[in-house]
Amino acid sequence: MDTFELVRHGVTRRQFLTLAAGTTAAVVIPFLPAYAAVPRGDLVPGNLKTESACNPLGVDVPGPRLSWQLSSRERGARQGAYRVLVATSQIQLAQDRADVWDSGRVNSASSVDIDYAGPPLQARQRYYWKVQVWNQDGRRSAWSDPAGWEMGLMSPDDWTGRWIGRGAQEASAGESPAPLLRREFTLDKPVRHARVYVAGVGYHELELNGQRVGDHVLDPACTDYDKRVLYVTHDVTDMLKPGRNALGAELGRGFFGLRTSTAWAWTKAAWHGDPRLLLQLEVTYIDGTRLVVATDMDWRTTDGPTRFDSLYAGETYDARAVQPGWSQLDFHDDNWLPVMAMDPPRGRLVAQSMEPIRELETVDAVSISEPRPGVYVFDMGRTLGGWAHLRVDGERGARIILKYAQQLKADGTVNLDQGYVHGGRFQTDEYVLRGGGIETWHARFSHKSFRYIEVTGLDHAPGLAMLRGQEVRSSVRATGGFSSSSYLYNQIHAMVNRSVGHHLLGIPAVDVMYEKIGWTADAQLNTPSMAINYDTHRFLAKWLDDFADSQTTEGGIPLIVPSGGWGYDAQGPEWKAAYPIVMWELYRRFGDRRALADHYDGVRRYVEWEMGRLDPSGLATTDLGDWLAPGGYTQPPEDSRLTATAYLYRDLQILASSAAVLGRAADIPGLKKQASELRERFNITFLDRNRGIYRTRTDPGYRQCSNAIALAFGLAPPEFGQRVADQLAADVRARGDHLNTGALGTAVLLPVLTDAGYVDVAHAIAGQRTFPSWGFWLANGADTLWETWELQQTGQGRPPSHDHYLFGSIDPWFYEQIAGITPAAPAYERIGIEPFIDGPLQWASAWMDTVRGRVTVHWKKIPEGGLELTVDIPANATADIRLPVKAGDTVLEGGLPPVKERGIEPLGGSAYRVGSGHYVFTASSNQGQRGAVADPRQHPDKT
Known part of the structure; x- marks a missing residue:
């Protein structure tokens, strides 16, 4: 094992290597951890990554991007400059000799995606690098532990x-x-x-x-x-x-x-x-x-x-x-x-x-039933994505048949009814025994979604150990967590987390039982959930490249990506908007400026293609709309030009913002003009100014999505914004605190209500246990997200999927509004902390591993209307914290007034700007317990 492999296997400067000439022998010289020798207040660079990966092999990017994270014992720690050394051997690097690239001191706070700017890199060559930083006071750090990467085959000639x-x-x-x-x-x-x-x-x-x-x-x-x-x-x-x-x-x-x-x-x-x-x-x-x-x-x-x-x-x-x-x-x-x-x-x-697909977790069966003689049904106890490990013995030539399903029929056998896969066979494995003892096997070239496995072909009753379930998905690291005083919310979050994970299979493989394809809308609606809960930077960047590969010369995009040719003819701006949305989220969440640079022109061509397909009234058209709203709808009953036009407006906004980042100033006026004209036509056509609602001629009293989309994308005129929100909240209340939105409306409903001051209404929706709601699914046995609000709606020759992440878009509401963590600047360089605490919760906690390090928020209500808010901000980031307090409340941090001398800059009112570090804010009030629910029956819950 050579020095590069030692780096890849965790050997760091704590085990410095001196290679004997001409051999692979190594002398290990231990020394104290770097952190122990760092003066209090200094920055410590670590967690070095190349192309967002730790010590990767096979890099074929000509100019890899280098990133690191920083830690410090002091508040307000920021990087003021950095220096990167790249060498072809770890020995030279240890001697501070950069025979490849020395960046020199660069006066910059950037620590994410620093472009390698040395001479051309060679195929197959191994490179080692380390970084040194200066803090905001000009104090220099020790060198980081080394990291490395190896180039792959760079051209066809290799x-x-x-x-x-x-x-x-x-x-x-x-x-x-x-x-x-x-x-x-x-x-x-x-x-x-x-x-x-x-x-x-x-x-x-x-x-x-x-x-x-x-x-x-x-x-x-x-x-x-x-x-x-x-x-x-x-x-x-x-x-x-x-x-x-x-x-x-x-x-x-x-x-x-x-x-x-x-x-x-x-x-x-x-x-x-x-x-x-x-x-x-x-x-x-x-x-x-x-x-x-x-x-x-x-x-x-x-x-x-x-x-x-x-x-x-x-x-x-x-x-x-x-x-x-x-x-x-x-x-x-x-x-x-x-x-x-x-x-x-x-x-x-x-x-x-990107991270490969791997077997990640093994699950034991919990029970076996025998609905018919010789037919055995294993219950794995929860819904899985992957396959089963079989352990069996029997006569040579015996054929064991395994049928995988999410649901059972009334007679207790598995339900494999479906209408997408032709030929009869579906989610079925067959194993023919060789005979002569115990045999083990699992599938390797297929993937199933299942809770139940029906087994036939056995000559005796099986035991539970015969089958074990295997979770199989892209091996992305978990990067977020949420919990609260609501048992129901914690269940919903876990349900979303499992469902999103199941669908990460090299692409966002929507509906992992029946379809397994990259439906664009499902993924764009849940890109924030993916990016918060998992380290999906490389995963999403790969899928973004799939969009570029799938694009026609005219600019068109199919409904599924990748595609074998299907889905190009259908109109669906809400679906195809995944191209600009994923591009922008990669920049916003991960600081991936290259995603903007590489895909801006492709997204621009796509948007121009959509603009060229407007109908005679100047609105966008779609074959889809607010998909799968309650009431048995697949396509929505209202005029779906409303959602199509709203998404095209959002595309134009993303393009204008991207142009500003990339310095494409000449593009911005035209994009803003197109957006303004589209917004005007949208409001002329759909805004009822007398009633303060967005409506269409085909509405059957259905409009939550219409108002919510207009508010979420900034389409409502400022003077009408609150009235539109008021009407939206009133409609929810009139429906007994239920939503009536499909996939598009559900993704924005709770955030727009919360932002408009209707936190109680948002909680009432999220806390429901009756149809339609996430709690309704849980009450009916769900452990992963279901495809439709209804239990039995079909319309497609099959029951609705019980592992489908379409409605997983509630999860960002937990993180970004209940806990209050948002990227106020790209890559969380500035973090917004603004929790909404009114409502039934007594406490909530969330953590996110951002590209700069971990952010944590925990808040709890304390007696007599008080609040305690605990926040951790990583080094090289700042946070704008807005406390949800009332006028006259006394605010302290660490028991003392929050003043600049303590690293806290008051911004006016209840807002404060802080640097990195650990903070405990308290607010005390004599006005009584805040946030009581008017009717606790609207939010029955365990706490």
Whole structure:
């Protein structure tokens, strides 16, 4: 293991390395942690990342972005300058010699996405870096612990292999076996390090000397293969042996080779074809020479034991066809066939930079029922996304069938009714036993959403240990948490968190049981939930690139991204607005200015395309609208031009803001003019100035979404804003404190009510336990979000999904208004803290791991109308804190008046600006307990 691998495995300046010349031996010299030697008040840089990842392999960005976080023991700690050193060895870096790039002292507070600005980087080269900072007083820090990155293959010329595969196979008896490929090679010198670069379409699993390479599954993520094909880099240094070695790969179909016919026509995609592999193993010897083992015509292939695989239909595995040792040395492959050269996908090869999909959690079954003789139904106790681990024994040739479902039929068997996936088979695995003892297996090239697994084909009653559920999703780190005195709110948050996580599968794979595709509206409505709860920077950036790949030359965007060609003709500005919204949220949440720079022109072309499709009255049109409102609606009953035009207005606002950030000043007047004209037409058409409501000619007394959208996007004229909010709140009250919004309206309803002073109305909606509400789902057994407010609405040949994150958009309300944490400036450089405490809650807490570090807020009501607010702000950030206090309340911080000498700048009223640090504000009042609920029956809850 060389110095780079030691860095990647956590060896830091606490274990400084001196490499013996010409060997991989290392002398470890321990010393005290850097923090212990730092004077009180100094900044400590740490958590170094390259392209938002810790010590990544296979970086193919010509100018990687470098980021770090800062810690300090003092309040108000800020960076005033930084210096970055980049070197080709850790030894040189430790000696402060930068043979690649020395940024010099840069007088800047920036610590997020600093562009590497040295000489061109070389493919395969390892780089090491560290950073030193100066604080606001000019005091210099110690150097950070080192970090590193390694470049991948940078151009087509770096690839020497060929795309190979089994070739086209005639599917018979429902089979299309996953091919196995193998090759042996010899190492004749001591190895310094080895990397394998592998691109498989659709999926691949790689083995080296009989061991699995890496822990990725469903790898690599899907793309528009005519535009972009992802490759993955693995460090395989420790898996190699002196002398002869063996490589093997198994190929799954994924979306690329899908043979299951679906409503989205994946099998008709221009890029559709049989699985194929491009691989390059590069071994660097200690003497500096290299061996390259690439896919070529020397590889051999055969059909593997996976006889059928489909993302939608499931898998068939015949254990009788297993060839033991097929990826090891001395395996006799005489009866295998030569591989076939395959046409390369048309897309360019790009490193997969986001977190891979992995198996993350194993869940035991909680019960087994037998609704019919020989039919056993395992209940996993909660809804999962992934597959089951099977442990079984039986006679050779016995066929065990596993059917996965979220719901049961009245007779206790699983409900697999659906109308999207054709051919009959759906979410079903088959395992054929080899016989002779205990056998274990799990699927590898499909994904299911399920709580129940129906098992048939057993010759005896099973025990609970026969099946275990496996959670499978993109392995993004959790970055947020919320809790409160409301048991119901905590349940809702947990339900949202699980549902959002289940849908992170290389794309926002909406409706992970029935659809598994990147519906644009579902994801744009829940981008804040993704960005708050998980470290989805790289995940969302990849999906943003999928938009660029999917865009037509005219600027059009499909309804699903990626797409095999489906969804381009439908009109849906509310859906397709995901392109500008995700771009802007990447900048707003993560400070990703490159997202703006790379996609501004594409978003501009998209918006111009939408503007060119306005109807004769100058309004945007849609085939969709406020989707799945209560009352059995799929499409809304009102004129959906209202929501379509509102979203197009929002697109123009985002573009104007992006132009300002990028210095595209010449674009701003035209964008603002278009927005102003669209707003005027919107209000002329839909605003009833006498009644203070937004209405359309087809309204059946339905308008919560109409008013809420107008308020949320700033379309209501200022003089009408409060009246529109008043009417919205009145409509909620008239419905017994219930919403009547679909997906679009629900995403903005609680925030606009809260901002307009109707915190009590927002709480009444969120705290409901009767239809339609999140509490209604929970009362009916939900543990993940459901697709429709109704329990049984179908209209699509299937029951509504019980794992669908469309209505997960409530979660930002918990974080950003109940706890009050918002990004007041991009990348949380300035943080807004303004909790809304009126209402039934006695306390609430939230934390977010931002790109600058962790922000925490905890508030609780104290006797006689008082409040305690505890806040933690990370170094190199400031916060504007607005306390929800009444005139005449006494405000203290840490028991003392909040004054500038204590690092607190009063901004007037109950607002204060603070730097980093820990703060405890209290407000005392003699006016009685604040925030009482007028009718506690409207919010029945456990506290």
